[in-house]
Amino acid sequence: MTLLIDSHVNLHHHAFDGDREAVIARAREAGVARMITICDRIENFGRVIAIAEAHEDIYASVGAHPHYAKDHLDLTAERLIEMGRHERVVGVGETGLDQHYKFSPLADQVAVFRAHAKAAHTLDKTLIIHTREADEAMADLLEEEAGKGPLRILMHCYTSGPELARRALKIGAYFSFSGIMTFKNADDVRAIAREAPLDRVILETDCPYLAPIPHRGQRCEPMHVAHVQTAFAKLRGLDETECSALLADNFFRLFPGVRRVTG
Numbered sequence: 001m002t003l004l005i006d007s008h009v010n011l012h013h014h015a016f017d018g019d020r021e022a023v024i025a026r027a028r029e030a031g032v033a034r035m036i037t038i039c040d041r042i043e044n045f046g047r048v049i050a051i052a053e054a055h056e057d058i059y060a061s062v063g064a065h066p067h068y069a070k071d072h073l074d075l076t077a078e079r080l081i082e083m084g085r086h087e088r089v090v091g092v093g094e095t096g097l098d099q100h101y102k103f104s105p106l107a108d109q110v111a112v113f114r115a116h117a118k119a120a121h122t123l124d125k126t127l128i129i130h131t132r133e134a135d136e137a138m139a140d141l142l143e144e145e146a147g148k149g150p151l152r153i154l155m156h157c158y159t160s161g162p163e164l165a166r167r168a169l170k171i172g173a174y175f176s177f178s179g180i181m182t183f184k185n186a187d188d189v190r191a192i193a194r195e196a197p198l199d200r201v202i203l204e205t206d207c208p209y210l211a212p213i214p215h216r217g218q219r220c221e222p223m224h225v226a227h228v229q230t231a232f233a234k235l236r237g238l239d240e241t242e243c244s245a246l247l248a249d250n251f252f253r254l255f256p257g258v259r260r261v262t263g
């Protein structure tokens, strides 16, 4: 069985309320050895961290999605730092800019992003970035933050353009690709995934969203990361075992707070 890691799951989502433990058990059976479950709104952090506390192979992030930035204008870096000190928290986010849906004004997204970046610096935990249709503004912000000192950055579920990718790579960022890589119309995403340096890539499902083919349209689960890994290995002409070892290595380098898989 190949080693699998799902770097971005939303296990507190109501889509899993009926069978969360079964979903986790199925993931383990499929070979998923580590997961990071992501905080989308600060009021959900309690539920997110409880999942990590109850499962030794699941870690957590703390943060607020850019969609909800307008509801988090009082979220200070200090508060994020306080919550982020928890030993099972390995990332800060997801945070960033989303100018596709524009659920929150850009200025609010920027302000909330800054609090997250400050917390990531202070905590020395990985900043998990969500960005959509905001390439130039996102690149400017990330370069500015990276200029303040060492910062581990993950561009999660990357679907943005090559210029943001180039600028993010230059400041040491990693890229995570999702099931979108398997979608028929995702040539742009595949082009980036084909070019990305092999020591800067990890994978995710972003479940319950974005189920890869052949599960597209269904609820996505962490076990589906197997299809994402197969797609990536194929895209890069790697054999699956080699690919999985390489991706695991990248993951543990990017998230040093996650206990390595041994054996």
Ligand SMILES: [Zn+2]
Pocket: 094, 129, 130, 131, 156, 157
């Ligand atoms: Zn996202």
